[in-house]
Amino acid sequence: MSHEGLEAENLQLWRGERHVLRGVGFAVPRGACLHVAGANGSGKTSLLRTACGLLYPESGRLLWNGRDVREDLPAFHASLIYIGHEPPLKADLSALENLRYWVGMRRRTDRAALESALQRVGAAAWRERPARTLSAGQKRRVALAALSLALVPLWLLDEPTTNLDGEGQRLVGTLIEEQLARGGLVLAATHHELPVAAGRVRRLELQLA
Amino acid sequence: MPELPNPELAAAPTAGMNGARAAGEGATVLEAARLVLQRDLTLAFRRRGQLVQPLAFFAIVTTLFPLAISPELARLREVAAGVLWVAALLASLLALEFLFRDDAHDGTLEQYALSGQPLTGLMFAKTAAHWLLTGLPLALMAPLAALSLGAPSASIPGIVASVAIGTIALSLIGSIGAALTLGIRRSGVLLALLTLPLSLPVLIFGARASELAIHGAPYVAPLELLAALAVLGVTLAPLAAAAAVRVSLE
Amino acid sequence: MSWTWFHRLGSPPYIYRLAQRLTPWFAWPAGALIIAALYGGLVLAPPDYLQGDGFRIIYMHAPSAWMSLMVYTTMAVAAAVGLIWRIKVAHAVAASCAPVGASFTLAALVTGSLWGEPMWGTWWEWDPRLTSELILFFLYLGYMGLRGAIEDTQRADRTSAVLAVVGVVNVPIIHYSVSWWNSLHQAPSVMRLGKPALSTTMLAPLLMMLLGFTLFFVAVLLVRLRGEILNRERSASWIREALGT
Amino acid sequence: MGGYAAFVWPAYAVTLTVAVLNVVWARRSLAQAVEAARRRLAAGGGDS
Numbered sequence: 001m002s003h004e005g006l007e008a009e010n011l012q013l014w015r016g017e018r019h020v021l022r023g024v025g026f027a028v029p030r031g032a033c034l035h036v037a038g039a040n041g042s043g044k045t046s047l048l049r050t051a052c053g054l055l056y057p058e059s060g061r062l063l064w065n066g067r068d069v070r071e072d073l074p075a076f077h078a079s080l081i082y083i084g085h086e087p088p089l090k091a092d093l094s095a096l097e098n099l100r101y102w103v104g105m106r107r108r109t110d111r112a113a114l115e116s117a118l119q120r121v122g123a124a125a126w127r128e129r130p131a132r133t134l135s136a137g138q139k140r141r142v143a144l145a146a147l148s149l150a151l152v153p154l155w156l157l158d159e160p161t162t163n164l165d166g167e168g169q170r171l172v173g174t175l176i177e178e179q180l181a182r183g184g185l186v187l188a189a190t191h192h193e194l195p196v197a198a199g200r201v202r203r204l205e206l207q208l209a
Numbered sequence: 210m211p212e213l214p215n216p217e218l219a220a221a222p223t224a225g226m227n228g229a230r231a232a233g234e235g236a237t238v239l240e241a242a243r244l245v246l247q248r249d250l251t252l253a254f255r256r257r258g259q260l261v262q263p264l265a266f267f268a269i270v271t272t273l274f275p276l277a278i279s280p281e282l283a284r285l286r287e288v289a290a291g292v293l294w295v296a297a298l299l300a301s302l303l304a305l306e307f308l309f310r311d312d313a314h315d316g317t318l319e320q321y322a323l324s325g326q327p328l329t330g331l332m333f334a335k336t337a338a339h340w341l342l343t344g345l346p347l348a349l350m351a352p353l354a355a356l357s358l359g360a361p362s363a364s365i366p367g368i369v370a371s372v373a374i375g376t377i378a379l380s381l382i383g384s385i386g387a388a389l390t391l392g393i394r395r396s397g398v399l400l401a402l403l404t405l406p407l408s409l410p411v412l413i414f415g416a417r418a419s420e421l422a423i424h425g426a427p428y429v430a431p432l433e434l435l436a437a438l439a440v441l442g443v444t445l446a447p448l449a450a451a452a453a454v455r456v457s458l459e
Numbered sequence: 460m461s462w463t464w465f466h467r468l469g470s471p472p473y474i475y476r477l478a479q480r481l482t483p484w485f486a487w488p489a490g491a492l493i494i495a496a497l498y499g500g501l502v503l504a505p506p507d508y509l510q511g512d513g514f515r516i517i518y519m520h521a522p523s524a525w526m527s528l529m530v531y532t533t534m535a536v537a538a539a540v541g542l543i544w545r546i547k548v549a550h551a552v553a554a555s556c557a558p559v560g561a562s563f564t565l566a567a568l569v570t571g572s573l574w575g576e577p578m579w580g581t582w583w584e585w586d587p588r589l590t591s592e593l594i595l596f597f598l599y600l601g602y603m604g605l606r607g608a609i610e611d612t613q614r615a616d617r618t619s620a621v622l623a624v625v626g627v628v629n630v631p632i633i634h635y636s637v638s639w640w641n642s643l644h645q646a647p648s649v650m651r652l653g654k655p656a657l658s659t660t661m662l663a664p665l666l667m668m669l670l671g672f673t674l675f676f677v678a679v680l681l682v683r684l685r686g687e688i689l690n691r692e693r694s695a696s697w698i699r700e701a702l703g704t
Numbered sequence: 705m706g707g708y709a710a711f712v713w714p715a716y717a718v719t720l721t722v723a724v725l726n727v728v729w730a731r732r733s734l735a736q737a738v739e740a741a742r743r744r745l746a747a748g749g750g751d752s
Binding site: 052074075078079081084088092093101104106 | 252
């Protein structure tokens with residue numbers, strides 16, 4: 001009997017001498033969004049990085065569709081996308097090129113798909129400009145385009161609304177709701193409110209260690 | 210299958226829900242590796258300054274020796290192979306610091322590790338790009354340096370071959386060192402301390418092949434040993450580099 | 460495959476107590492063997508017919524050289540185990556090995572040089588074995604340098620483990636290439652730093668010394684291991700128990 | 705030592721010193737680790 005979705009049981013994580021995650025657990029079924037909240041330094045980023053398998057918890061388990069993610073890490077990674085504080089853009093490449101290399105690593109795309117994704121996030125006008133010249137909010141929008149193109153069931157977003165204007169934040173909300181509507185899962189860590197209808201969001205409050 | 214982000218059209222994610230990648234949907238390792246290679250080459254050509262630095266370093270070091278030893282070509286010829294190889298080794302070491310640094314800094318390595326593609330294959334692609342950008346130009350420049358050190362023109366093919374094959378092994382060994390020192394501040398000296406002892410066999414066989422070529426003797430035996438090292442490196446080094454990169458992301 | 464089984468095998472409290480209990484069982488025999496071998500080597504063994512009393516350096520040089528390689532191999536195996544199965548105790552073993560191995564590699568270099576001067580008439584000869592030993596010393600330095608440069612113990616463990624494994628794959632290649640290189644440049648007049656034809660009275664102390672040094676290494680390793688385990692342990696309850704407070 | 709004393713004794717001295725130093729270093733590193741663990745306990749760090 002396997003559960004669909006992402007489950008964490010009693011995660012214990014240490015960073016050097018700091019005990020960052022003290023027995024954190026959660027369950028996110030398909031079509032649900034988990035809002036990871038907490039003060040700065042409470043381990044939101046560490047939790048997300050643990051949930052995507054970058055960090056190894058001291059103890060505890062992480063289950064994807066009922067199976068320990070360690071059993072097949074590449075398959076788990078193929079079904080998730082993680083966006084950290086800083087979108088991973090190369091300063092010397094244009095927004096379009098960045099998106100192409102980023103998404104192309106995971107799945108085949110064509111120029112039309114890339115352009116329409118950029119169009120949707122309002123990047124059409126500056127898609128050929130090198131990322132070096134983009135503002136922090138514009139870089140975020142490129143990351144949103146990658147999110148919409150990745151077509152993976154699990155999204156892990158670290159502060160997805162930072163640096164975005166009101167319209168950009170609503171776009172994040174729309175994208176998340178679309179993802180939930182097609183049965184995807186979203187883990188979002190932010191100390192702001194998520195721009196998503198409250199009924200769909202569960203909340204996980206991390207306490208400061 | 211149109212790839213519009215429109216939810217009505219996006220039936221694909223449900224197909225991919227269980228982590229299975231449908232045919233024609235997910236990118237293969239080869240495609241991903243090709244993109245990594247292409248990206249690194251594109252980036253390098255947008256920052257040509259960094260490309261030229263190791264080559265200029267190589268040229269300067271080989272110029273130092275006649276000044277330090279003697280301008281007599283007969284004497285220089287005796288040490289030409291050694292000079293060439295030590296200079297090539299140091300030049301390729303110099304270029305290593307750039308190999309992963311920017312990718313680690315801007316989060317690209319993290320995306321590589323989370324791409325669902327085997328990181329070993331991507332590391333191999335990165336190392337290949339590094340060789341194309343430093344090893345190959347060094348091999349093409351080696352004849353100039355060799356001639357200026359009194360090597361006969363008949364020795365050129367042997368020298369180019371030995372430097373070209375040797376730098377493959379050096380890039381591979383170097384990729385391990387560069388990955389191991391990720392996240393360490395001022396890692397330059399440590400990188401040298403880790404990489405140089407491991408590069409010793411390459412230096413020995415490479416210098417020997419060049420020396421034999423300069424003396425007009427058959428140089429195939431050390432060249433074969435060099436090729437064996439490169440093959441061993443191709444099979445093992447990306448594994449180690451990938452393991453080191455994963456650790457650096459923890 | 461379940462990896463929890465290995466975790467129980469590598470359970471830190473269990474290994475800590477085991478190390479504590481076993482240390483004297485290695486330390487005392489090591490001391491006794493080394494003292495007996497010293498007596499055998501310095502007093503009982505006759506001078507070599509070619510090298511005279513100079514050959515007695517072998518009783519220090521050979522065990523040191525043996526230690527340098529054996530400790531490196533132990534370190535690499537422990538590192539690989541720690542890397543693959545994520546066993547903290549294995550990393551603690553690897554971390555305990557490096558300073559021991561490095562110091563004996565240095566001893567092997569110094570005694571080799573002291574042996575070389577009367578035999579070759581020079582303090583340093585690019586003899587393949589001495590050269591390999593020197594490279595091995597650099598490998599140790601690199602390993603310790605890498606460990607020292609990383610503050611977080613877990614990351615230091617795992618990063619240096621990759622290096623140890625890479626190094627151990629390279630040691631035979633380095634040795635082969637150095638021997639190959641040396642055979643090209645060897646001046647025929649130079650006597651190789653050789654094993655003299657050893658009679659039984661000469662050989663027995665050497666074997667005892669090798670065994671004594673090996674036991675000595677295990678004893679030192681066990682003591683260091685306890686410290687390294689404590690450094691990696693977060694659970695207060697058993698630390699309290701182990702320290703008897 | 706048949707003229708070899710100047711080489712034999714230093715070789716023995718160096719190696720045995722290294723051996724003794726290893727014992728000293730090992731004990732010291734253990735003592736330091738115990739000390740650090742005590743301090744961690746006293747500071748209330750770590751938990752069961």
